[in-house]
Amino acid sequence: MLTIMKFLKPYRWQIVFIILFTLGGTTLELLLPTLMAEVVDVGIVNSDLPYILQTGGWMIACAVLAVIFTVAVMFFSSKTALGFSKDVRRSLFTKVESFSLQEVEKVGTASLITRTTNDIKQVQDVLNMIFNMMTRAPLMLLGGIILAVMREPSLSLIFLASLPALALTIILISRKAIPLFKVLQKKTDRLNLILRETLTGIRVVRGFNRVEYEKKRFNEANEQFRDTGIKVNRIIAFVFPLMMLIMNFTNIAIVWLGAVRIDNGVMQVGNLMAFLQYAAMILMSLVMLSMAFIMIPRAQASAVRINEVLQLSPDMKNPDEPETEIAAAGTVAFQNVTFRYNGAEKAAVENISFKAEAGKTTAIIGSTGSGKTTLIQLIPRFYDVESGSIAVDGVDIRKMSVKHLRGKIGYVPQRAVLFSGTIAENVRFGKEDATDQEVAAALETAQAIDFVTEKEQGTSTAVSQGGGNLSGGQKQRLSIARALVRKPDIYIFDDSFSALDYKTDAKLRKALKEQTKKATFIIVAQRVNTVRDADQIIVLNEGKIAGIGTHQELLESCTIYQEIVSSQRTEEESA
Ligand SMILES: Nc1ncnc2c1ncn2[C@@H]1O[C@H](COP(=O)(O)OP(=O)(O)OP(=O)(O)O)[C@@H](O)[C@H]1O
Numbered sequence: 001m002l003t004i005m006k007f008l009k010p011y012r013w014q015i016v017f018i019i020l021f022t023l024g025g026t027t028l029e030l031l032l033p034t035l036m037a038e039v040v041d042v043g044i045v046n047s048d049l050p051y052i053l054q055t056g057g058w059m060i061a062c063a064v065l066a067v068i069f070t071v072a073v074m075f076f077s078s079k080t081a082l083g084f085s086k087d088v089r090r091s092l093f094t095k096v097e098s099f100s101l102q103e104v105e106k107v108g109t110a111s112l113i114t115r116t117t118n119d120i121k122q123v124q125d126v127l128n129m130i131f132n133m134m135t136r137a138p139l140m141l142l143g144g145i146i147l148a149v150m151r152e153p154s155l156s157l158i159f160l161a162s163l164p165a166l167a168l169t170i171i172l173i174s175r176k177a178i179p180l181f182k183v184l185q186k187k188t189d190r191l192n193l194i195l196r197e198t199l200t201g202i203r204v205v206r207g208f209n210r211v212e213y214e215k216k217r218f219n220e221a222n223e224q225f226r227d228t229g230i231k232v233n234r235i236i237a238f239v240f241p242l243m244m245l246i247m248n249f250t251n252i253a254i255v256w257l258g259a260v261r262i263d264n265g266v267m268q269v270g271n272l273m274a275f276l277q278y279a280a281m282i283l284m285s286l287v288m289l290s291m292a293f294i295m296i297p298r299a300q301a302s303a304v305r306i307n308e309v310l311q312l313s314p315d316m317k318n319p320d321e322p323e324t325e326i327a328a329a330g331t332v333a334f335q336n337v338t339f340r341y342n343g344a345e346k347a348a349v350e351n352i353s354f355k356a357e358a359g360k361t362t363a364i365i366g367s368t369g370s371g372k373t374t375l376i377q378l379i380p381r382f383y384d385v386e387s388g389s390i391a392v393d394g395v396d397i398r399k400m401s402v403k404h405l406r407g408k409i410g411y412v413p414q415r416a417v418l419f420s421g422t423i424a425e426n427v428r429f430g431k432e433d434a435t436d437q438e439v440a441a442a443l444e445t446a447q448a449i450d451f452v453t454e455k456e457q458g459t460s461t462a463v464s465q466g467g468g469n470l471s472g473g474q475k476q477r478l479s480i481a482r483a484l485v486r487k488p489d490i491y492i493f494d495d496s497f498s499a500l501d502y503k504t505d506a507k508l509r510k511a512l513k514e515q516t517k518k519a520t521f522i523i524v525a526q527r528v529n530t531v532r533d534a535d536q537i538i539v540l541n542e543g544k545i546a547g548i549g550t551h552q553e554l555l556e557s558c559t560i561y562q563e564i565v566s567s568q569r570t571e572e573e574s575a
Pocket residue numbers: 105341342344348366367368369370371372373374375414
């Protein structure tokens with residue numbers, strides 16, 4: 001919790017104001033019972049109306065001022081707590097952006113969302129409460145005790161019984177509640193995970209009639225969340241009745257002993273009234289503190305989860321003094337590269353060496369799960385190699401700045417990812433300042449111009465979330481146009497032609513070849529047709545290279561390639 005408090009630094013002056021206003025407000029509130037005792041014991045006893053009016057006036061002034069101070073405290077508290085949560089959210093977001101995919105997978109996307117929203121909100125609420133109560137409660141407790149003891153030392157002995165009883169209640173309750181708060185946040189993670197999976201996979205869920213199953217899964221998680229929530233609230237629900245019980249017993253004891261003392265003529269009525277009010281203040285401040293004791297552990301559980309992300313040191317480091325390549329042609333060279341996913345026993349790619357040269361096309365082919373995607377994701381450093389090295393134009397990519405490296409690459413993922421916005425905005429994601437002509441040229445090469453111009457609003461046509469209003473092939477072509485518009489040195493296409501028909505696939509590859517003569521082309525493909533013209537084809541099998549060469553060379557020398565070719569021939573023949 002303390003680690004995360006460093007985010008309060010920019011708000012230190014607001015916190016000073018909160019403390020000063022709380023100090024002012026609480027002092028005025030503490031003054032009120034004393035003034036009231038004066039009204040009763042001096043004004044009423046002596047029937048002194050001017051004194052009553054004058055002291056009454058002071059009481060009103062104190063009360064009004066106390067309200068103003070309290071409003072100011074609330075205003076600055078909310079402002080500070082909200083500002084704090086905004087800053088933490090921003091830091092968390094920036095941090096997550098610096099993670100490699102390994103780290104994102106380690107924490108989990110759903111958990112990262114919960115941590116950035118719900119967990120930060122927990123800390124924000126508690127901070128707000130702390131600002132409102134944590135200075136007020138100790139001040140009131142201390143001031144109340146001092147003033148009560150000064151007024152009636154012997155009557156104050158009652159607190160020696162009630163205060164430890166209150167403290168014990170708080171300790172017992174918070175010890176039971178704290179572990180449950182951690183569980184509650186985990187249950188929130190699970191809820192988010194199921195909701196996210198169901199929403200992103202809504203077509204599959206409906207297509208396979210799994211709505212009921214998903215409902216059941218969600219209900220289970222929802223019920224577990226509810227049950228834990230009830231457990232927590234049941235414990236918290238005990239706090240107030242117990243507190244009230246102790247407070248009421250304390251009041252009974254004060255009135256009883258006070259009455260005896262008044263009867264004996266050693267105490268005045270006004271004094272008893274003031275004492276009762278101080279007692280109420282002392283006990284109220286303890287209730288406030290107990291609430292804080294219960295809420296802080298909850299925020300603590302959230303703060304730990306936030307810190308876990310903030311303190312996670314990204315495996316992938318940007319070099320302090322990045323090297324830049326001399327000839328910026330785009331040659332990619334793999335040297336004995338091995339990579340393994342987090343916790344995986346077997347390497348996803350092993351001992352890979354090849355060179356993809358500028359102006360040439362390197363195709364990667366292999367059965368599913370053979371490591372094709374993994375291999376190409378190592379080039380933009382989505383993951384870092386476990387051993388070996390990858391060099392671009394002779395410079396190890398770990399020695400380049402990540403921004404520079406990725407600036408040289410036009411990456412088209414296996415599943416087209418589009419963002420809500422217009423078609424033009426989605427293409428400009430590749431190059432922010434691309435002109436209309438550049439966007440149109442990219443769309444043309446990507447064989448997307450026809451379907452875009454057919455749309456009433458052309459490139460200003462809205463793309464809905466995830467490209468939901470476009471077909472699979474249209475999405476793929478837009479994501480290709482996005483890579484083309486930046487005119488990179490290296491193009492990486494991860495099975496990006498799979499949703500296209502043969503004719504469009506062939507036209508697209510022809511247009512690409514003409515437009516991007518000097519660039520390095522690395523394409524992953526399933527179809528032999530897509531790769532047969534490549535300058536070199538790499539055949540992957542279970543993460544290892546089974547053969548490298550041209551189509552003709554591999555047909556003669558590589559059994560796995562021959563198998564792929566013949567299996568596709570059979571498919572075509574039987575189709
Ligand atoms: N994020 C991940 N975490 C753990 N293992 C993974 C991850 N992604 C892929 N793998 C594993 O790594 C291996 C290679 O996967 P990869 O996606 O590179 O294969 P691929 O050849 O591209 O397959 P496909 O043609 O089906 O896309 C597989 O065994 C897969 O289970």
